[in-house]
Amino acid sequence: MLPNGGSDMTHKDIFEDAFPQDKQIGGNHYKDFHIQPWEFIRKNELNPLQANIIKYVCRYLLKGKAIEDLEKIKHYCDLEIKYLQDTNGKTKRTK
Numbered sequence: 001m002l003p004n005g006g007s008d009m010t011h012k013d014i015f016e017d018a019f020p021q022d023k024q025i026g027g028n029h030y031k032d033f034h035i036q037p038w039e040f041i042r043k044n045e046l047n048p049l050q051a052n053i054i055k056y057v058c059r060y061l062l063k064g065k066a067i068e069d070l071e072k073i074k075h076y077c078d079l080e081i082k083y084l085q086d087t088n089g090k091t092k093r094t095k
Helices: 012-018 037-043 048-059 066-086
Strands: none
Touching: 037 048, 048 066
16 A cells, blocks of 8 residues: 555556656657657667767757757767767777
8 A cells, every 4th residue: 555545556656667768857858759769879879979969859849949959969960070080980889
């Protein structure tokens, strides 16, 4: 029994714990996508810069700061370009 008298099986938090992919903290800007950015990022084993680019591309029209988010995308692209230049285009990921 839970403190409110309900059973464990009827408490809403049990479903949030069982299906964390259906919950979003801090907004709903990813909810309507067919594939969540995190799922795409994980399945494709993207690096942190690539992951940030994907996230900002997905949400830049939805959060009310489109120009700022596009600037962030450019910044992450510039960081990745610099990294590739510094490493002669070598990456850990080779497919």
